[in-house]
Amino acid sequence: MDERTRDRIKCTAVVLAGGSGRRMGGSVAKQYLPLGEKPVIWYPLAACENSRIIDRVILVAERGTAAYVRSQIVEKYGFRRVETVIEGGAERYLSVWEALRLIAQGREEKSGGEEYVFIHDGARPFLTEKLLEDTYRAARKYGACAAGVPVKDTVKEITADGFVSRTLRRRSLWAVQTPQVFEAGLICRAYAGMMEELAAGGCDLEITDDAMVAETWGERPVKLVEASYENIKITTPEDMKTARGLLG
Numbered sequence: 001m002d003e004r005t006r007d008r009i010k011c012t013a014v015v016l017a018g019g020s021g022r023r024m025g026g027s028v029a030k031q032y033l034p035l036g037e038k039p040v041i042w043y044p045l046a047a048c049e050n051s052r053i054i055d056r057v058i059l060v061a062e063r064g065t066a067a068y069v070r071s072q073i074v075e076k077y078g079f080r081r082v083e084t085v086i087e088g089g090a091e092r093y094l095s096v097w098e099a100l101r102l103i104a105q106g107r108e109e110k111s112g113g114e115e116y117v118f119i120h121d122g123a124r125p126f127l128t129e130k131l132l133e134d135t136y137r138a139a140r141k142y143g144a145c146a147a148g149v150p151v152k153d154t155v156k157e158i159t160a161d162g163f164v165s166r167t168l169r170r171r172s173l174w175a176v177q178t179p180q181v182f183e184a185g186l187i188c189r190a191y192a193g194m195m196e197e198l199a200a201g202g203c204d205l206e207i208t209d210d211a212m213v214a215e216t217w218g219e220r221p222v223k224l225v226e227a228s229y230e231n232i233k234i235t236t237p238e239d240m241k242t243a244r245g246l247l248g
Contacts, residue, residue, distance in 0.1 A: 017122035043125035190218030
């Protein structure tokens with residue numbers, strides 16, 4: 001990477017820490033559970049803190065937890081690149097929208113400039129500098145990209161009553177992860193278009209990830225960047241066992 005070029009580009013990481021502990025079977029949200037000697041959320045924040053790609057972090061917390069996150073995560077562990085902690089919405093896409101509105105406002109005040117937004121799940125602790133660099137390069141080339149891996153298992157589509165309707169071609173299927181990285185103006189406009197359509201009652205899609213928003217409302221094909229099968233998202237107690245094994 002040309003550092004002279006890098007100096008003129010701003011990279012913002014939006015780290016989502018708004019999930020609950022429902023599927024973990026406990027009262028503590030998964031991103032705050034201990035993994036080794038640190039909470040799960042510490043690991044992706046540390047990756048951003050130590051990255052030569054990321055300039056600042058917007059940390060999106062669950063409603064009512066911003067003060068706790070600021071004191072017990074950001075201040076406790078000295079994360080200087082966490083520029084702000086904001087509270088998200090009831091759904092993941094609403095949390096992302098809150099962060100993007102903040103980014104868009106800043107761009108308007110500073111007359112834009114080249115900027116890329118990295119959106120990452122706080123419950124994915126194994127974010128690496130290589131993955132940040134790989135997705136950054138792809139985003140600069142294509143405008144939109146997402147980390148992912150080819151699926152290993154055979155995937156079948158089923159009917160409402162649980163019977164196989166067809167077997168999908170495995171070689172064309174990927175499991176999508178985060179980070180998902182976009183040119184800032186592109187993803188801000190795409191999300192704004194989606195929110196307008198939702199407000200008007202004209203959208204019946206299930207919004208599952210940011211790439212889907214870029215594809216649908218940004219009309220931009222999203223490049224997939226091969227990541228690692230270790231870049232897991234902690235959702236269940238079994239995932240936590242796997243994460244502890246990966247951490248060693």
